[in-house]
Amino acid sequence: MSKFQINRRSLIKSGAAIGAGLALPTIFTSSARAYLNEPKGDTVTLGFNVPQTGPYADEGLDELRAQELAVQHLNGEGDGGMLNTFSSKALKGNGILGKKVQFVTGDTQTKSDAARASAKSMIEKDGAIMINGGSSSGVAVAVQGLCQEAGVIFMAGLTHSNDTTGKDKKANGFRHFFNAYMSGAALAPVLAKAYGTDRRAYHLTADYTWGWTQQESIATATEAMGWETVNNVLTPLASTDFSSYIAPVLNSGADVLILNHYGGNMVNSLTNAVQFGLRDKMVNGKQFEIIVPLYSELMAAGAGANVRGVYGSMNWNWQLQDEGSKAFVKSFGEKYGRPPSNSAHTCYVQTLLYADAVERAGTFDPCGVVEALEGFEFDGMGNGPTLYRADDHQCFKDVLVMKGADNPTNEYDTLEIVEVTPRAQVEYAPDHPMFAGGDLGKCNSGA
């Protein structure tokens, strides 16, 4: 081995080199600015961060469609969609604060790391002033944390876990989508009416944060009306075959199976359960039933005939007949030739809400936007009168209870609306135990 010789000269040389290297970063100081990515020209850039690859790519694609549509409407192109029905009239179809809206897109891959990397690149490279989208709670929580640190606004897309506006809530993050607690509160009375108050439920739960919060919410809500929770079995996220989890259900004495699964997991577990003939069984003298607390159109389409008669909940559905929904479905349908999904709706609305908040605040400064959104009450966005609560940045609005349609006529109406649960029934206190432990902190404008 060559000797590591130290003599005076090389010591001085290397010492100087290392010193220079260490000193290099300190000569740079951050330059002064009012807030991060302040739009200086006549355009403003929004960042749309959705899964384009991976298990939720379909949902991501639909979100992207909706976001593009929202940008068109903001810039005064197309028929204006929900801008015409939105109760706040601050937006005039000339962009936001007179600046033309541009957007950049990124791929979250449904992974926290990749989502943060693509959000960061939009903020650092493209100068995005706001990040919108996403199709999983893990990603939403991760990107929300990033936006809080960086100092931009995060308008969450599809995220249903209680944690997003509970344990992991952040001042710069806002969620329009409903959550697991609301699903439970809306579903329970309908279930009690349909299946009675004397039921024994068996839960299969995807083994990660969203699955747990949903299981907890549904179990609490159903137990409150007299149901008994027989068992809760956690299933690994990567499972594709649930037969081994379904077989013990029959011997447990349960007469309801609750599937706390989403996406491909739910399609597979529901299909397995139906194949095992669970729904033809009579247990305890009652018909065996299956429940899927969180529905999406794409899942329902994937599960095909198996969803018939299965109850679940949704944030919004294109079959709603209010003016806002009709206007949105019309312009989405004209552009893309299909009805929008519930995740598309939430991303579209979030984009408009952000733009409106900027317009009302008169600035793109995240702290001004936070102030404008906190406690904001609006209507005409498809969910009835809605409140953005200041305590946790969660939207409170009506929740839809859905059922698999018995006679679907095409691939888009596989679900039918059973009940629109009024907002008062799904509200909860900000310090509810399922949401406790979080802290919004202070808004960060990145200055």
Next chain:
Amino acid sequence: MLGLSKKDTTFLLVVIFLTLATPILLQPFPENSALAQFNAGYPDLMQRFAIFGIFAIGFNILFGLTGYLSFGHAAFLGVGSYSVVWMYKLLNYNVLPGLVLAIVMSGLFALFIGYISLRRSGIYFSILTLAFAQMSFNLAYSVLTPLTNGETGLQVYNNDPQVLMSEGSPTSPHFFGIVMNEATKVDVGGWQFTFSNGYYFCAIIAIIVFYLSLRIFRSPFGIMLRAIKTNQTRMNYTGLNPRPYTLAAFVISGMYAGLAGGLLAAMDPLAGAERMQWTASGEVVLMTILGGAGTLMGPVLGAGFIKYFENIFSKINDSILHSWFSALPDGLEDFVVFVFHPFIGKGWHLTLGLLFMLVVIFLPGGLIEGGNRIWNVISGKNRKKKRDEAAHHPKPTSHVN
């Protein structure tokens, strides 16, 4: 200098120069030009270049020198990240304790996994490491949620103890007051260069570990590792026990991976379980092979290449394509966009896959071989070589470039 031959010293100086000048070199297009889309000189991506460069350099010590193909290196990356975030949560946002813990923890992990896996070689070794990594991923994703926060990823909360945190200390990762996410933007003409503290922190560490790996490559220990790759049976017959050497190489490369994982969390205070998934392990294998396994610089190039595609190509969407080709007549424009569409945005995997195939088929030695060939054409080395071969006196070429 520093115990290196003259050639290696020059090499190291070139690497140092390239690393430090990265913020300028990666920003070749002016801000408002259509090609600015291809600029990569923003902090997050540059940090990733440096960090995954470190990851690949470490992996190369194992794979490039001993030939043992580990499919589980992402586990160490994850261990490193979790260590750093836990130090944030318990102490404060200074990255130093976390990075030290990351190296120690990943070293211990590597010792454990290596001790068991290295009882087998070849494909069995690869499968064993893959199994361990997948096990770690599942543990992190759900079983050990109190420790890792599962799917959501470990983050720092306002109510964490952070015992060393005082009033004035920074609220994001820093190195004794140098805050990682601060940067200076310099406008020169139409160009904008971003000099970020975080990048230079990673870059200096990358240079140090690159120097270390250079020393390992040139040391008797490195030669021993190469002997294992060449013919392990023969080594056994000479009475040498290769196990301690392979284990040492495994632990060293595990510590490199842990450092890389720690740096990821030092730049961005979150540790996600996906970091440990087998795809992440596969990625570093791709980086090493793409750049050139067994060469010093290759893995770093490969890492940069893959990260570039992941971050730049995935962000090109149809409307950007339309703006590029807007000069063309309408029908033709739509056609061109239609042709490019599968290769951009969500199709970046496809583009990367095609390039990977091209490299493996035409440049088995990776990007480094491509570089060498071009250099040889320019300097006319090939002709000289031919003459030498004609004389039946092939020059002994060095094994590693």
